[in-house]
Structure formats: structure tokens, C-alpha cells
Amino acid sequence: xxxxxxxxxxxxxxxxxxxxxxxxxxxxxxxxxxxxxxxxxxxxxxxxxxxxxxxxxxxxxxxxxxxxxxxxxxxxxxxxxxxxxxxxxxxxxxxxxxxxxxxxxxxxxxxxxxxxxxxxxxxxxxxxxxxxxxxxxxx
Numbered sequence: 001x002x003x004x005x006x007x008x009x010x011x012x013x014x015x016x017x018x019x020x021x022x023x024x025x026x027x028x029x030x031x032x033x034x035x036x037x038x039x040x041x042x043x044x045x046x047x048x049x050x051x052x053x054x055x056x057x058x059x060x061x062x063x064x065x066x067x068x069x070x071x072x073x074x075x076x077x078x079x080x081x082x083x084x085x086x087x088x089x090x091x092x093x094x095x096x097x098x099x100x101x102x103x104x105x106x107x108x109x110x111x112x113x114x115x116x117x118x119x120x121x122x123x124x125x126x127x128x129x130x131x132x133x134x135x136x137x138x139x
Contacts, residue, residue, distance in 0.1 A: 020118065
């Protein structure tokens with residue numbers, strides 16, 4: 001028996017945001033595998049070349065990134081039959097209803113505006129983990 005762990009892809013062009021998001025998960029003892037991606041192209045390249053597509057994974061995706069923005073990446077993920085089942089949570093600074101609506105139209109599983117305080121981020125990441133990354137034992 002081993003502990004069920006998810007690969008949590010934190011896709012954000014801001015290195016401080018990536019680290020804060022990971023630290024907020026760890027604050028609540030959510031010990032998964034946290035993988036930093038600086039942009040959507042890096043994420044898509046990783047998904048293309050990964051060796052074990054059946055690993056449990058979740059993607060936290062920023063919308064506002066250089067190169068391919070989060071909407072373009074979300075569209076590619078959700079139109080690819082292999083990647084489509086991966087939960088994608090848009091975690092962005094945007095609070096625009098238009099961004100939210102477009103994200104859901106493109107297949108986002110959840111849309112969240114990044115909180116303004118670290119304590120709120122800890123609460124948000126705890127909720128994400130409880131809803132999207134159930135912990136338990138597997139054989």
C-alpha cells in the first residue's frame with residue numbers, strides 16, 4: 001500500500017506565484033508532487049512527452065502568460081482526447097466575467113481569482129486539494 005499522490009502542475013510565468021501556491025498547499029500538509037511550469041508551451045511539451053499518461057494529475061493554470069496564454073493552452077488540453085480528463089483549475093489574477101465565461105466554455109473545471117493575501121491562498125489551495133485531489137491509500 002502507498003499513499004495516493006497527484007502530480008500538481010503549477011503553470012504560471014511568475015516564479016514567486018508558483019512558489020507561493022506550492023507553499024500554500026504544503027501549509028495544509030497536502031504532500032503531492034508539485035511541478036513548476038513557467039508557461040503553457042512548457043506544459044504542453046511535457047504532456048506530449050510524458051512516459052506515464054495514467055498518473056493522477058491536476059493543472060493549475062494562469063491565464064495571463066507570454067507566448068501561448070492560458071486560454072490557448074486550456075483549449076489544446078480539452079480538445080485532446082488523452083489530456084481531456086485532466087482537471088484544469090484556472091487560477092489567475094483576472095476577476096473578469098468574460099475570462100471566467102470563456103474559461104468554462106473552453107472546458108475549465110474551475111475558475112478562481114488569485115487571492116490577495118497568503119492566508120486566503122492557503123484556504124483556497126486547501127479547498128482545491130480537498131475537492132480535486134482526494135488523499136488515501138492505493139495498492
